[in-house]
Amino acid sequence: MSHTILVTGATGTVGSELVLALANRGVTVRAGVHSIIKGDRFSHITSGVQLVEMDFHKPESLHVALTGVGRVFMITPVTEDQVAISKQFIDIAKQAGVRQIVRLSVIGAEAEPGTQFGRWHREVEKYLEQSGLAYCILRPGGFMQNFVEQYGPSIRREGKFYLPLGEAKVAYIDVRDIAAVAATILTADIKQHQGKAYTLTGPAAVSGQEIAQAISKACGRAVEYVDVPEAAARQAMAQQLPAWLTDALLELHAISRAGYAADTTSTMQELTGHAPHTIEQFAHDNQHCFHPAS
Ligand SMILES: NC(=O)c1ccc[n+]([C@@H]2O[C@H](COP(=O)([O-])OP(=O)(O)OC[C@H]3O[C@@H](n4cnc5c(N)ncnc54)[C@H](OP(=O)(O)O)[C@@H]3O)[C@@H](O)[C@H]2O)c1
Structure with a gap:
Protein backbone atom coordinates (compact mmCIF):
# COMPACT_ATOMS: atom_id res chain seq x y z
CA MET A 1 0.00 0.00 0.00
CA GLY A 142 -11.85 33.78 -2.25
CA PHE A 143 -8.09 33.67 -1.62
CA MET A 144 -6.26 36.48 0.19
CA GLN A 145 -3.40 35.63 -2.19
CA ASN A 146 -5.47 37.06 -5.08
CA PHE A 147 -4.21 40.42 -3.75
CA VAL A 148 -0.69 39.27 -4.66
CA GLU A 149 -1.29 37.12 -7.75
CA GLN A 150 -4.05 39.09 -9.48
CA TYR A 151 -4.22 42.58 -7.98
CA GLY A 152 -0.54 42.78 -6.98
CA PRO A 153 0.69 44.32 -10.25
CA SER A 154 -1.47 47.48 -9.91
CA ILE A 155 -0.68 47.71 -6.18
CA ARG A 156 3.05 47.70 -7.00
CA ARG A 157 2.69 50.02 -10.01
CA GLU A 158 0.13 52.58 -8.77
CA GLY A 159 -0.52 51.83 -5.10
CA LYS A 160 -4.14 50.96 -6.04
CA PHE A 161 -6.31 47.95 -6.63
CA TYR A 162 -9.56 48.06 -8.58
CA LEU A 163 -12.57 45.87 -7.83
CA PRO A 164 -16.34 46.18 -8.47
CA LEU A 165 -17.26 45.36 -4.87
CA GLY A 166 -18.60 48.61 -3.41
CA GLU A 167 -18.53 48.51 0.40
CA ALA A 168 -19.11 44.75 0.50
CA LYS A 169 -17.17 42.53 2.89
CA VAL A 170 -15.73 39.16 1.84
CA ALA A 171 -14.43 36.37 4.12
CA TYR A 172 -11.19 35.83 2.18
CA ILE A 173 -9.04 32.89 3.28
CA THR A 201 -13.23 30.85 5.04
CA GLY A 202 -11.00 33.36 6.74
CA PRO A 203 -11.75 34.47 10.32
CA ALA A 204 -13.65 37.63 9.37
CA ALA A 205 -15.22 39.32 6.38
CA VAL A 206 -13.29 42.42 5.27
CA SER A 207 -14.06 45.28 2.91
CA GLY A 208 -11.80 46.57 0.13
CA GLN A 209 -11.02 49.58 2.29
CA GLU A 210 -10.00 47.41 5.24
CA ILE A 211 -7.74 45.33 2.98
CA ALA A 212 -6.13 48.52 1.63
CA GLN A 213 -5.51 49.68 5.22
CA ALA A 214 -3.94 46.34 6.16
CA ILE A 215 -1.63 46.37 3.13
CA SER A 216 -0.75 50.07 3.64
CA LYS A 217 0.18 49.44 7.28
CA ALA A 218 2.21 46.32 6.44
CA CYS A 219 4.27 47.84 3.64
CA GLY A 220 4.50 51.41 4.98
CA ARG A 221 3.08 52.94 1.82
CA ALA A 222 -0.43 54.21 1.03
CA VAL A 223 -2.44 51.64 -0.90
CA GLU A 224 -5.95 52.52 -2.04
CA TYR A 225 -8.99 50.43 -2.93
CA VAL A 226 -10.87 51.83 -5.94
CA ASP A 227 -14.48 50.70 -6.32
CA VAL A 228 -15.18 50.46 -10.06
CA PRO A 229 -18.50 50.02 -11.90
CA GLU A 230 -19.01 46.55 -13.35
CA ALA A 231 -18.86 47.88 -16.92
CA ALA A 232 -15.39 49.35 -16.31
CA ALA A 233 -14.22 46.12 -14.68
CA ARG A 234 -15.53 44.15 -17.65
CA GLN A 235 -13.69 46.40 -20.08
CA ALA A 236 -10.40 46.04 -18.20
CA MET A 237 -10.75 42.27 -17.74
CA ALA A 238 -11.73 41.71 -21.38
CA GLN A 239 -8.33 43.05 -22.44
CA GLN A 240 -6.55 40.28 -20.55
CA LEU A 241 -8.96 37.36 -20.19
CA PRO A 242 -11.18 35.25 -22.45
CA ALA A 243 -14.90 36.08 -22.43
CA TRP A 244 -15.94 32.87 -20.60
CA LEU A 245 -13.57 33.69 -17.71
CA THR A 246 -14.50 37.38 -17.59
CA ASP A 247 -18.19 36.45 -17.32
CA ALA A 248 -17.57 33.86 -14.58
CA LEU A 249 -15.37 36.19 -12.50
CA LEU A 250 -17.79 39.13 -12.82
CA GLU A 251 -20.57 36.86 -11.60
CA LEU A 252 -18.50 36.08 -8.47
CA HIS A 253 -17.84 39.78 -7.94
CA ALA A 254 -21.57 40.54 -8.27
CA ILE A 255 -22.42 37.92 -5.64
CA SER A 256 -19.76 39.36 -3.33
CA ARG A 257 -20.96 42.93 -3.93
CA ALA A 258 -24.47 41.83 -2.93
CA GLY A 259 -23.07 40.63 0.42
CA TYR A 260 -23.27 36.88 -0.15
CA ALA A 261 -19.55 36.17 0.42
CA ALA A 262 -19.35 37.51 3.97
CA ASP A 263 -20.28 34.41 5.99
CA THR A 264 -17.48 32.77 7.98
CA THR A 265 -17.06 29.17 9.15
CA SER A 266 -14.97 27.80 12.02
CA THR A 267 -14.09 24.63 10.08
CA MET A 268 -10.39 25.45 9.69
CA GLN A 269 -9.99 25.88 13.47
CA GLU A 270 -12.02 22.74 14.21
CA LEU A 271 -10.02 20.55 11.80
CA THR A 272 -6.52 21.83 12.58
CA GLY A 273 -6.79 23.31 16.07
CA HIS A 274 -5.28 26.56 14.74
CA ALA A 275 -6.92 29.92 14.13
CA PRO A 276 -6.99 31.02 10.48
CA HIS A 277 -4.73 33.89 9.37
CA THR A 278 -6.22 37.38 9.52
CA ILE A 279 -5.94 39.85 6.67
CA GLU A 280 -3.41 41.79 8.79
CA GLN A 281 -1.20 38.69 9.16
CA PHE A 282 -1.50 37.98 5.44
CA ALA A 283 -0.49 41.57 4.57
CA HIS A 284 2.41 41.50 7.01
CA ASP A 285 3.76 38.16 5.78
CA ASN A 286 3.49 39.22 2.13
CA GLN A 287 4.59 42.84 2.50
CA HIS A 288 7.54 42.28 0.15
CA CYS A 289 5.03 41.51 -2.67
CA PHE A 290 3.48 44.99 -2.50
CA HIS A 291 6.58 47.17 -2.95
CA PRO A 292 7.08 48.90 -6.32
CA ALA A 293 10.42 47.17 -6.93
CA SER A 294 9.28 43.64 -6.11
N1 LIG B 1 -8.51 32.17 -6.54
C1 LIG B 1 -9.53 32.02 -5.71
O1 LIG B 1 -9.93 32.96 -5.02
C2 LIG B 1 -10.20 30.66 -5.60
C3 LIG B 1 -11.18 30.48 -4.60
C4 LIG B 1 -11.78 29.23 -4.45
C5 LIG B 1 -11.42 28.19 -5.30
N2 LIG B 1 -10.48 28.39 -6.28
C6 LIG B 1 -10.12 27.24 -7.14
O2 LIG B 1 -8.74 26.95 -6.98
C7 LIG B 1 -8.28 26.25 -8.14
C8 LIG B 1 -6.96 26.83 -8.60
O3 LIG B 1 -6.02 26.68 -7.55
P1 LIG B 1 -4.74 27.65 -7.48
O4 LIG B 1 -5.20 29.08 -7.42
O5 LIG B 1 -3.83 27.15 -6.44
O6 LIG B 1 -4.12 27.41 -8.91
P2 LIG B 1 -3.09 28.34 -9.69
O7 LIG B 1 -2.27 29.15 -8.76
O8 LIG B 1 -3.84 29.02 -10.79
O9 LIG B 1 -2.14 27.24 -10.31
C9 LIG B 1 -2.58 26.32 -11.27
C10 LIG B 1 -1.56 25.20 -11.29
O10 LIG B 1 -1.94 24.27 -12.31
C11 LIG B 1 -0.84 24.09 -13.19
N3 LIG B 1 -1.35 23.81 -14.53
C12 LIG B 1 -1.85 24.69 -15.44
N4 LIG B 1 -2.22 24.03 -16.56
C13 LIG B 1 -1.92 22.72 -16.34
C14 LIG B 1 -2.03 21.55 -17.14
N5 LIG B 1 -2.55 21.58 -18.37
N6 LIG B 1 -1.60 20.37 -16.62
C15 LIG B 1 -1.07 20.31 -15.36
N7 LIG B 1 -0.94 21.37 -14.56
C16 LIG B 1 -1.36 22.57 -15.05
C17 LIG B 1 -0.06 25.38 -13.13
O11 LIG B 1 1.26 25.21 -13.58
P3 LIG B 1 1.94 26.31 -14.59
O12 LIG B 1 1.82 27.62 -13.90
O13 LIG B 1 3.33 25.84 -14.74
O14 LIG B 1 1.13 26.25 -15.86
C18 LIG B 1 -0.14 25.69 -11.64
O15 LIG B 1 0.78 24.91 -10.92
C19 LIG B 1 -9.38 26.37 -9.19
O16 LIG B 1 -10.10 25.18 -9.26
C20 LIG B 1 -10.26 27.50 -8.64
O17 LIG B 1 -11.59 27.43 -9.09
C21 LIG B 1 -9.86 29.59 -6.44
Whole structure:
Protein backbone atom coordinates (compact mmCIF):
# COMPACT_ATOMS: atom_id res chain seq x y z
CA MET A 1 0.00 0.00 0.00
CA SER A 2 1.61 3.24 -1.17
CA HIS A 3 1.89 6.20 1.20
CA THR A 4 2.91 8.61 -1.55
CA ILE A 5 0.65 11.67 -1.87
CA LEU A 6 0.41 13.39 -5.26
CA VAL A 7 -0.35 17.12 -5.29
CA THR A 8 -1.47 18.37 -8.71
CA GLY A 9 -1.04 22.03 -9.67
CA ALA A 10 1.89 21.86 -7.26
CA THR A 11 3.56 25.11 -8.34
CA GLY A 12 0.30 27.06 -8.01
CA THR A 13 -0.97 29.19 -5.14
CA VAL A 14 -2.47 26.41 -3.01
CA GLY A 15 -0.34 23.52 -4.30
CA SER A 16 3.02 25.09 -3.43
CA GLU A 17 1.88 25.70 0.18
CA LEU A 18 0.56 22.14 0.47
CA VAL A 19 3.78 20.54 -0.83
CA LEU A 20 5.66 22.41 1.92
CA ALA A 21 3.08 21.52 4.58
CA LEU A 22 3.24 17.82 3.70
CA ALA A 23 7.05 17.78 3.46
CA ASN A 24 7.18 19.39 6.92
CA ARG A 25 5.12 16.47 8.23
CA GLY A 26 7.68 14.02 6.87
CA VAL A 27 5.29 12.57 4.31
CA THR A 28 6.45 11.33 0.89
CA VAL A 29 4.93 13.92 -1.43
CA ARG A 30 5.00 13.88 -5.21
CA ALA A 31 4.70 17.37 -6.67
CA GLY A 32 2.83 17.21 -9.98
CA VAL A 33 4.27 20.11 -11.96
CA HIS A 34 3.18 21.36 -15.37
CA SER A 35 6.77 22.19 -16.22
CA ILE A 36 9.76 20.59 -14.51
CA ILE A 37 11.63 23.92 -14.65
CA LYS A 38 9.07 25.54 -12.32
CA GLY A 39 9.58 22.62 -9.93
CA ASP A 40 12.89 24.30 -9.05
CA ARG A 41 11.02 26.12 -6.28
CA PHE A 42 11.06 22.88 -4.27
CA SER A 43 14.83 22.31 -4.66
CA HIS A 44 15.48 23.66 -1.13
CA ILE A 45 13.46 20.80 0.33
CA THR A 46 16.08 18.12 0.67
CA SER A 47 13.97 15.09 1.38
CA GLY A 48 10.50 13.70 0.85
CA VAL A 49 9.56 15.58 -2.33
CA GLN A 50 9.52 13.85 -5.71
CA LEU A 51 8.91 15.92 -8.85
CA VAL A 52 6.85 14.62 -11.73
CA GLU A 53 5.91 16.47 -14.90
CA MET A 54 2.21 16.13 -15.70
CA ASP A 55 -0.16 17.75 -18.13
CA PHE A 56 -3.92 17.36 -17.76
CA HIS A 57 -4.13 17.42 -21.55
CA LYS A 58 -1.69 14.51 -21.92
CA PRO A 59 -3.27 11.39 -20.39
CA GLU A 60 -0.05 9.37 -20.70
CA SER A 61 1.69 11.84 -18.38
CA LEU A 62 -1.12 11.34 -15.83
CA HIS A 63 -0.64 7.57 -15.86
CA VAL A 64 3.04 8.11 -15.03
CA ALA A 65 2.34 10.73 -12.34
CA LEU A 66 -0.24 8.50 -10.64
CA THR A 67 1.83 5.32 -10.63
CA GLY A 68 2.49 4.18 -7.07
CA VAL A 69 0.34 6.94 -5.53
CA GLY A 70 -2.00 6.24 -2.59
CA ARG A 71 -3.70 9.60 -2.11
CA VAL A 72 -4.14 12.73 -4.24
CA PHE A 73 -4.81 16.40 -3.59
CA MET A 74 -6.51 17.40 -6.81
CA ILE A 75 -6.15 20.98 -7.99
CA THR A 76 -7.13 21.67 -11.57
CA PRO A 77 -6.31 24.90 -13.41
CA VAL A 78 -9.04 27.33 -14.41
CA THR A 79 -9.43 26.35 -18.06
CA GLU A 80 -12.47 26.25 -20.29
CA ASP A 81 -12.29 22.43 -20.31
CA GLN A 82 -11.70 22.09 -16.54
CA VAL A 83 -14.64 19.70 -16.09
CA ALA A 84 -13.52 17.34 -18.86
CA ILE A 85 -9.86 17.22 -17.73
CA SER A 86 -10.98 16.68 -14.12
CA LYS A 87 -13.22 13.73 -15.01
CA GLN A 88 -10.46 12.15 -17.10
CA PHE A 89 -8.01 12.59 -14.23
CA ILE A 90 -10.40 10.84 -11.80
CA ASP A 91 -10.81 7.92 -14.23
CA ILE A 92 -7.03 7.50 -14.58
CA ALA A 93 -6.51 7.81 -10.82
CA LYS A 94 -8.99 5.00 -10.27
CA GLN A 95 -7.27 2.80 -12.87
CA ALA A 96 -3.92 3.52 -11.19
CA GLY A 97 -5.19 2.21 -7.83
CA VAL A 98 -5.37 5.54 -5.98
CA ARG A 99 -7.31 5.15 -2.71
CA GLN A 100 -8.42 8.71 -1.92
CA ILE A 101 -8.84 12.02 -3.74
CA VAL A 102 -9.14 15.25 -1.78
CA ARG A 103 -10.55 17.80 -4.20
CA LEU A 104 -10.06 21.58 -4.21
CA SER A 105 -13.47 23.00 -5.12
CA VAL A 106 -15.03 26.40 -4.41
CA ILE A 107 -17.32 27.89 -1.78
CA GLY A 108 -21.00 27.54 -2.69
CA ALA A 109 -20.47 24.71 -5.22
CA GLU A 110 -23.47 22.95 -3.69
CA ALA A 111 -25.81 25.94 -4.21
CA GLU A 112 -28.43 25.80 -6.94
CA PRO A 113 -28.42 27.42 -9.40
CA GLY A 114 -25.28 28.92 -7.84
CA THR A 115 -22.55 30.46 -9.97
CA GLN A 116 -20.81 29.26 -13.12
CA PHE A 117 -17.64 28.50 -11.09
CA GLY A 118 -19.75 26.57 -8.60
CA ARG A 119 -21.49 24.58 -11.33
CA TRP A 120 -18.17 23.60 -12.94
CA HIS A 121 -16.86 22.44 -9.59
CA ARG A 122 -20.10 20.71 -8.57
CA GLU A 123 -20.08 18.63 -11.76
CA VAL A 124 -16.59 17.39 -10.86
CA GLU A 125 -17.61 16.83 -7.21
CA LYS A 126 -20.54 14.65 -8.32
CA TYR A 127 -18.30 12.66 -10.65
CA LEU A 128 -15.87 12.07 -7.81
CA GLU A 129 -18.69 11.12 -5.42
CA GLN A 130 -19.86 8.48 -7.89
CA SER A 131 -16.35 7.21 -8.76
CA GLY A 132 -16.16 4.63 -6.00
CA LEU A 133 -12.94 6.25 -4.70
CA ALA A 134 -12.70 7.55 -1.15
CA TYR A 135 -13.02 11.33 -1.32
CA CYS A 136 -13.21 14.58 0.60
CA ILE A 137 -14.03 18.01 -0.80
CA LEU A 138 -12.67 21.40 0.26
CA ARG A 139 -14.75 24.45 -0.66
CA PRO A 140 -12.74 27.58 0.11
CA GLY A 141 -13.83 31.18 -0.31
CA GLY A 142 -11.85 33.78 -2.25
CA PHE A 143 -8.09 33.67 -1.62
CA MET A 144 -6.26 36.48 0.19
CA GLN A 145 -3.40 35.63 -2.19
CA ASN A 146 -5.47 37.06 -5.08
CA PHE A 147 -4.21 40.42 -3.75
CA VAL A 148 -0.69 39.27 -4.66
CA GLU A 149 -1.29 37.12 -7.75
CA GLN A 150 -4.05 39.09 -9.48
CA TYR A 151 -4.22 42.58 -7.98
CA GLY A 152 -0.54 42.78 -6.98
CA PRO A 153 0.69 44.32 -10.25
CA SER A 154 -1.47 47.48 -9.91
CA ILE A 155 -0.68 47.71 -6.18
CA ARG A 156 3.05 47.70 -7.00
CA ARG A 157 2.69 50.02 -10.01
CA GLU A 158 0.13 52.58 -8.77
CA GLY A 159 -0.52 51.83 -5.10
CA LYS A 160 -4.14 50.96 -6.04
CA PHE A 161 -6.31 47.95 -6.63
CA TYR A 162 -9.56 48.06 -8.58
CA LEU A 163 -12.57 45.87 -7.83
CA PRO A 164 -16.34 46.18 -8.47
CA LEU A 165 -17.26 45.36 -4.87
CA GLY A 166 -18.60 48.61 -3.41
CA GLU A 167 -18.53 48.51 0.40
CA ALA A 168 -19.11 44.75 0.50
CA LYS A 169 -17.17 42.53 2.89
CA VAL A 170 -15.73 39.16 1.84
CA ALA A 171 -14.43 36.37 4.12
CA TYR A 172 -11.19 35.83 2.18
CA ILE A 173 -9.04 32.89 3.28
CA ASP A 174 -5.24 32.65 3.36
CA VAL A 175 -4.21 29.66 1.20
CA ARG A 176 -1.81 28.58 3.96
CA ASP A 177 -4.93 27.64 5.91
CA ILE A 178 -6.33 25.61 3.02
CA ALA A 179 -2.97 23.80 2.87
CA ALA A 180 -3.08 23.16 6.63
CA VAL A 181 -6.55 21.63 6.37
CA ALA A 182 -5.55 19.55 3.33
CA ALA A 183 -2.40 18.26 5.07
CA THR A 184 -4.46 17.31 8.13
CA ILE A 185 -6.95 15.35 6.03
CA LEU A 186 -4.33 13.69 3.83
CA THR A 187 -2.37 12.43 6.83
CA ALA A 188 -5.41 11.23 8.81
CA ASP A 189 -7.06 7.83 8.46
CA ILE A 190 -8.92 7.85 5.12
CA LYS A 191 -12.21 6.86 6.83
CA GLN A 192 -12.12 9.93 9.09
CA HIS A 193 -13.07 12.43 6.38
CA GLN A 194 -14.71 10.06 3.89
CA GLY A 195 -17.52 11.72 1.93
CA LYS A 196 -17.19 15.05 3.80
CA ALA A 197 -17.34 18.50 2.19
CA TYR A 198 -15.80 21.36 4.17
CA THR A 199 -16.50 25.05 3.54
CA LEU A 200 -13.43 27.09 4.48
CA THR A 201 -13.23 30.85 5.04
CA GLY A 202 -11.00 33.36 6.74
CA PRO A 203 -11.75 34.47 10.32
CA ALA A 204 -13.65 37.63 9.37
CA ALA A 205 -15.22 39.32 6.38
CA VAL A 206 -13.29 42.42 5.27
CA SER A 207 -14.06 45.28 2.91
CA GLY A 208 -11.80 46.57 0.13
CA GLN A 209 -11.02 49.58 2.29
CA GLU A 210 -10.00 47.41 5.24
CA ILE A 211 -7.74 45.33 2.98
CA ALA A 212 -6.13 48.52 1.63
CA GLN A 213 -5.51 49.68 5.22
CA ALA A 214 -3.94 46.34 6.16
CA ILE A 215 -1.63 46.37 3.13
CA SER A 216 -0.75 50.07 3.64
CA LYS A 217 0.18 49.44 7.28
CA ALA A 218 2.21 46.32 6.44
CA CYS A 219 4.27 47.84 3.64
CA GLY A 220 4.50 51.41 4.98
CA ARG A 221 3.08 52.94 1.82
CA ALA A 222 -0.43 54.21 1.03
CA VAL A 223 -2.44 51.64 -0.90
CA GLU A 224 -5.95 52.52 -2.04
CA TYR A 225 -8.99 50.43 -2.93
CA VAL A 226 -10.87 51.83 -5.94
CA ASP A 227 -14.48 50.70 -6.32
CA VAL A 228 -15.18 50.46 -10.06
CA PRO A 229 -18.50 50.02 -11.90
CA GLU A 230 -19.01 46.55 -13.35
CA ALA A 231 -18.86 47.88 -16.92
CA ALA A 232 -15.39 49.35 -16.31
CA ALA A 233 -14.22 46.12 -14.68
CA ARG A 234 -15.53 44.15 -17.65
CA GLN A 235 -13.69 46.40 -20.08
CA ALA A 236 -10.40 46.04 -18.20
CA MET A 237 -10.75 42.27 -17.74
CA ALA A 238 -11.73 41.71 -21.38
CA GLN A 239 -8.33 43.05 -22.44
CA GLN A 240 -6.55 40.28 -20.55
CA LEU A 241 -8.96 37.36 -20.19
CA PRO A 242 -11.18 35.25 -22.45
CA ALA A 243 -14.90 36.08 -22.43
CA TRP A 244 -15.94 32.87 -20.60
CA LEU A 245 -13.57 33.69 -17.71
CA THR A 246 -14.50 37.38 -17.59
CA ASP A 247 -18.19 36.45 -17.32
CA ALA A 248 -17.57 33.86 -14.58
CA LEU A 249 -15.37 36.19 -12.50
CA LEU A 250 -17.79 39.13 -12.82
CA GLU A 251 -20.57 36.86 -11.60
CA LEU A 252 -18.50 36.08 -8.47
CA HIS A 253 -17.84 39.78 -7.94
CA ALA A 254 -21.57 40.54 -8.27
CA ILE A 255 -22.42 37.92 -5.64
CA SER A 256 -19.76 39.36 -3.33
CA ARG A 257 -20.96 42.93 -3.93
CA ALA A 258 -24.47 41.83 -2.93
CA GLY A 259 -23.07 40.63 0.42
CA TYR A 260 -23.27 36.88 -0.15
CA ALA A 261 -19.55 36.17 0.42
CA ALA A 262 -19.35 37.51 3.97
CA ASP A 263 -20.28 34.41 5.99
CA THR A 264 -17.48 32.77 7.98
CA THR A 265 -17.06 29.17 9.15
CA SER A 266 -14.97 27.80 12.02
CA THR A 267 -14.09 24.63 10.08
CA MET A 268 -10.39 25.45 9.69
CA GLN A 269 -9.99 25.88 13.47
CA GLU A 270 -12.02 22.74 14.21
CA LEU A 271 -10.02 20.55 11.80
CA THR A 272 -6.52 21.83 12.58
CA GLY A 273 -6.79 23.31 16.07
CA HIS A 274 -5.28 26.56 14.74
CA ALA A 275 -6.92 29.92 14.13
CA PRO A 276 -6.99 31.02 10.48
CA HIS A 277 -4.73 33.89 9.37
CA THR A 278 -6.22 37.38 9.52
CA ILE A 279 -5.94 39.85 6.67
CA GLU A 280 -3.41 41.79 8.79
CA GLN A 281 -1.20 38.69 9.16
CA PHE A 282 -1.50 37.98 5.44
CA ALA A 283 -0.49 41.57 4.57
CA HIS A 284 2.41 41.50 7.01
CA ASP A 285 3.76 38.16 5.78
CA ASN A 286 3.49 39.22 2.13
CA GLN A 287 4.59 42.84 2.50
CA HIS A 288 7.54 42.28 0.15
CA CYS A 289 5.03 41.51 -2.67
CA PHE A 290 3.48 44.99 -2.50
CA HIS A 291 6.58 47.17 -2.95
CA PRO A 292 7.08 48.90 -6.32
CA ALA A 293 10.42 47.17 -6.93
CA SER A 294 9.28 43.64 -6.11
N1 LIG B 1 -8.51 32.17 -6.54
C1 LIG B 1 -9.53 32.02 -5.71
O1 LIG B 1 -9.93 32.96 -5.02
C2 LIG B 1 -10.20 30.66 -5.60
C3 LIG B 1 -11.18 30.48 -4.60
C4 LIG B 1 -11.78 29.23 -4.45
C5 LIG B 1 -11.42 28.19 -5.30
N2 LIG B 1 -10.48 28.39 -6.28
C6 LIG B 1 -10.12 27.24 -7.14
O2 LIG B 1 -8.74 26.95 -6.98
C7 LIG B 1 -8.28 26.25 -8.14
C8 LIG B 1 -6.96 26.83 -8.60
O3 LIG B 1 -6.02 26.68 -7.55
P1 LIG B 1 -4.74 27.65 -7.48
O4 LIG B 1 -5.20 29.08 -7.42
O5 LIG B 1 -3.83 27.15 -6.44
O6 LIG B 1 -4.12 27.41 -8.91
P2 LIG B 1 -3.09 28.34 -9.69
O7 LIG B 1 -2.27 29.15 -8.76
O8 LIG B 1 -3.84 29.02 -10.79
O9 LIG B 1 -2.14 27.24 -10.31
C9 LIG B 1 -2.58 26.32 -11.27
C10 LIG B 1 -1.56 25.20 -11.29
O10 LIG B 1 -1.94 24.27 -12.31
C11 LIG B 1 -0.84 24.09 -13.19
N3 LIG B 1 -1.35 23.81 -14.53
C12 LIG B 1 -1.85 24.69 -15.44
N4 LIG B 1 -2.22 24.03 -16.56
C13 LIG B 1 -1.92 22.72 -16.34
C14 LIG B 1 -2.03 21.55 -17.14
N5 LIG B 1 -2.55 21.58 -18.37
N6 LIG B 1 -1.60 20.37 -16.62
C15 LIG B 1 -1.07 20.31 -15.36
N7 LIG B 1 -0.94 21.37 -14.56
C16 LIG B 1 -1.36 22.57 -15.05
C17 LIG B 1 -0.06 25.38 -13.13
O11 LIG B 1 1.26 25.21 -13.58
P3 LIG B 1 1.94 26.31 -14.59
O12 LIG B 1 1.82 27.62 -13.90
O13 LIG B 1 3.33 25.84 -14.74
O14 LIG B 1 1.13 26.25 -15.86
C18 LIG B 1 -0.14 25.69 -11.64
O15 LIG B 1 0.78 24.91 -10.92
C19 LIG B 1 -9.38 26.37 -9.19
O16 LIG B 1 -10.10 25.18 -9.26
C20 LIG B 1 -10.26 27.50 -8.64
O17 LIG B 1 -11.59 27.43 -9.09
C21 LIG B 1 -9.86 29.59 -6.44
